[in-house]
Amino acid sequence: MRNLLLEISYNGMNYHGWQVQANAVTIQEKLQDAIEVVFGNREDVKGCSRTDSGVHANVFCCNFKTDKNIPAEKVPDALNANLPCDISVKSCKEMPLGFHARYDCKGKEYVYKIWNSSTRNPFLDKLCYFYKYHLDEKLLSEEAKDFIGKHDFSAFCAAGSSVEDKIREIYSFDVRREGDMVLFIVSGNGFLYNMVRIMVGTLLDISSRKIERGSIPEIIQSKNRSEAGFTVISDGLYLNDVYY
Amino acid sequence: MRNLLLEISYNGMNYHGWQVQANAVTIQEKLQDAIEVVFGNREDVKGCSRTDSGVHANVFCCNFKTDKNIPAEKVPDALNANLPCDISVKSCKEMPLGFHARYDCKGKEYVYKIWNSSTRNPFLDKLCYFYKYHLDEKLLSEEAKDFIGKHDFSAFCAAGSSVEDKIREIYSFDVRREGDMVLFIVSGNGFLYNMVRIMVGTLLDISSRKIERGSIPEIIQSKNRSEAGFTVISDGLYLNDVYY
Numbered sequence: 001m002r003n004l005l006l007e008i009s010y011n012g013m014n015y016h017g018w019q020v021q022a023n024a025v026t027i028q029e030k031l032q033d034a035i036e037v038v039f040g041n042r043e044d045v046k047g048c049s050r051t052d053s054g055v056h057a058n059v060f061c062c063n064f065k066t067d068k069n070i071p072a073e074k075v076p077d078a079l080n081a082n083l084p085c086d087i088s089v090k091s092c093k094e095m096p097l098g099f100h101a102r103y104d105c106k107g108k109e110y111v112y113k114i115w116n117s118s119t120r121n122p123f124l125d126k127l128c129y130f131y132k133y134h135l136d137e138k139l140l141s142e143e144a145k146d147f148i149g150k151h152d153f154s155a156f157c158a159a160g161s162s163v164e165d166k167i168r169e170i171y172s173f174d175v176r177r178e179g180d181m182v183l184f185i186v187s188g189n190g191f192l193y194n195m196v197r198i199m200v201g202t203l204l205d206i207s208s209r210k211i212e213r214g215s216i217p218e219i220i221q222s223k224n225r226s227e228a229g230f231t232v233i234s235d236g237l238y239l240n241d242v243y244y
Numbered sequence: 245m246r247n248l249l250l251e252i253s254y255n256g257m258n259y260h261g262w263q264v265q266a267n268a269v270t271i272q273e274k275l276q277d278a279i280e281v282v283f284g285n286r287e288d289v290k291g292c293s294r295t296d297s298g299v300h301a302n303v304f305c306c307n308f309k310t311d312k313n314i315p316a317e318k319v320p321d322a323l324n325a326n327l328p329c330d331i332s333v334k335s336c337k338e339m340p341l342g343f344h345a346r347y348d349c350k351g352k353e354y355v356y357k358i359w360n361s362s363t364r365n366p367f368l369d370k371l372c373y374f375y376k377y378h379l380d381e382k383l384l385s386e387e388a389k390d391f392i393g394k395h396d397f398s399a400f401c402a403a404g405s406s407v408e409d410k411i412r413e414i415y416s417f418d419v420r421r422e423g424d425m426v427l428f429i430v431s432g433n434g435f436l437y438n439m440v441r442i443m444v445g446t447l448l449d450i451s452s453r454k455i456e457r458g459s460i461p462e463i464i465q466s467k468n469r470s471e472a473g474f475t476v477i478s479d480g481l482y483l484n485d486v487y488y
Contacts, residue, residue: 011366056367076363085369119320122255123300123371125329 034082054234109187109241117180129236141175146216154223157192202229278326298478353431353485373480385419390460398467401436446473
C-alpha cells in the first residue's frame with residue numbers, strides 16, 4: 001500500500017467548496033472521479049481543510065492510499081488529463097502510511113484579495129472582492145498585527161459553529177498593495193469557521209471608521225461576534241500555503 | 245449633439261466578439277443595452293475594431309452620439325451599474341462631432357499571453373494559451389523583430405479575408421517573460437484578420453523548430469499563408485492599447 005500526497009490548485013468559482021456533498025459539485029468529487037479513472041479504484045481523498053463554496057486555493061494538500069504502482073512523478077499529468085481546467089495537480093509525493101493531510105497539518109496561510117480601484121476589473125469577477133474606497137494598506141497592516149498571537153477567537157467565528165476550542169495562534173498578518181490589488185496575508189496554526197473573512201471585514205470596518213483604530217485587542221477579549229466587523233464575501237479568499 | 249468616447253475593458257470569454265450579430269451575445273450589444281437604460285435612447289456605438297469571439301480587451305475605444313447632458317465624468321459609473329461584471333467602462337471623454345473610433349484610429353497594440361509551465365494555471369482558463377514546452381523569450385523577441393516595418397502581410401492573414409490592401413506597418417514587437425507567463429506585445433497601424441494569432445503561431449513554430457530561425461523575412465516575401473505557422477487560439481489575445 002502507498003500513501004500519496006497531492007499538492008493541487010483550484011479556482012473555486014464554480015464549486016461548492018472542497019468536501020463532497022449531495023446535489024452540489026465539489027473539488028473532492030472531481031478529484032475522486034479523476035483518481036478513479038487513473039488508478040482504477042475510487043479512493044477516499046483526505047483534504048487538509050474544508051474550503052467553503054467559492055473559495056480558491058493556490059495551494060491545497062490532500063492524500064489518498066492506493067496499491068497501484070504508477071510512479072509519483074507521472075501522477076500529476078495523468079490526473080490533470082482527467083480534471084476540468086479549473087483544478088490543477090501540481091505535484092505528487094510518497095508519504096509514510098500514517099500521514100494524514102488534515103491531522104498532520106501544522107498550519108496554513110491564506111491570502112484575501114481586494115481589487116481596490118474606482119473601476120472594477122472585468123478579469124477578476126469572482127476572483128477577488130471589489131472595494132472602491134481607497135484602502136491605506138500601511139495603516140491596515142499595523143492594525144492587523146494585533147491579531148498575532150495565541151487568542152480565543154470566538155469573536156471572529158461565524159455564529160453556529162460547533163467547534164468548542166476556539167483558541168488559535170496567528171503567526172503573521174500582513175497587508176500589502178500591488179498596484180490596485182490589496183493583499184491580506186495571514187498565517188496561523190488553524191482557523192475557525194469564517195475567521196479570515198471576519199478578520200478582513202473588521203479591518204475594512206476600521207478603514208471606513210465604523211470600528212475605531214486600535215480596538216482589535218478589545219474585540220478579541222470580548223469573545224463576542226457582534227463586536228467584530230462584517231464577513232467579506234468568499235470570492236477573494238485563497239488558501240495560499242499548507243505547512244507540515 | 246455630443247460625441248462621447250468611451251474607454252472600456254472586457255473579458256471576452258463569454259462573448260462572440262465585439263460586433264452585434266444575430267443569435268449571439270456580443271459586447272457591443274451589452275453596451276448598447278446599458279446606454280439605452282442610462283441615456284434613454286438606443287445609440288449606435290462605433291468600435292475601434294472588431295474583436296473575434298473569445299478575444300479580450302485591456303483597452304478598447306468606442307464612441308456614440310447623444311443629446312442628453314449627463315456629465316462625462318458620471319457616465320462610467322452609470323454605465324457600469326448596468327453592465328455585466330466582465331465589461332467595465334473606465335473613462336468617458338467629450339470629442340469633436342466628427343470623431344470616429346474606428347476611422348480616426350492611428351494604431352493599436354495587442355498582447356498575446358502564454359502560460360508557459362509544465363502545469364496549467366486554474367485561474368487562467370480561457371484567459372491565456374497554455375503551452376508546456378519551454379519558450380526562450382529572448383530568442384523569440386529577436387526573431388519577432390523581423391516583423392517590424394511596412395510589409396505586405398498576406399502570408400499572415402487568414403484565408404478567405406476580403407481585404408484587398410494587405411500592407412500594414414508593424415511598429416514594435418517584443419516578447420518578454422513575467423514568471424511563467426510569456427507576453428508577446430505587438431503594435432502597428434493596423435492588423436489583418438488573425439494576423440497577431442498567426443504571427444505568434446509562427447514564433448511558436450520557430451521555437452519548436454518546425455520553422456527555421458531567421459525565416460520570417462522569407463515568409464513575409466512569399467505572401468503565402470501556408471508558409472507561416474499555425475493560428476494560436478483566441479483565448480490569449482488582448483487588445484492592449486488604441487492610438488488616436
